[in-house]
Amino acid sequence: MPRQQVLNFKYALPEVDIWAVAACLYNMLTGCFPRNFTGDPFVAVLENNPISIRQRDATIMQPLAQVIDLALVDKPEIHFKSAAEFKQALLNTL
Structure with missing residues (x-):
């Protein structure tokens, strides 16, 4: 989950879902979570x-790694603001 969802879950924008899709893609390709977790996950x-x-x-x-890494940027804000923008970035890696 991105920082924005932890800090202000009631007002999280749709871009947190784009971050989550990138995190799922990361996990499918590596078998690992994007962050290392020790102790409290939050x-x-x-x-x-x-x-x-x-x-x-x-x-x-x-090229694919760069797009996934960019999609997982959540500080100070999430990079991709729309699913279409993320999709186009992924398609550009082909």
Whole structure:
């Protein structure tokens, strides 16, 4: 979950769902969560940035890795604001 959802879940914008899709894609490709979790998961979300996907699996194509990493940016705000924008970025990696 992105920081925005932890900090203000009542007013989370649809872009948190885009972040979640990127996190699912990350997990499907690596078998790992985007963040390392030790202790309280909410503290981990607030204090830890996502780990670059190529640190988990160096065989992931660089263009795809860049889009996924960008989609998981949540500080100071989530990068992709619409599903269409994220979709186009993914299609551009092909």
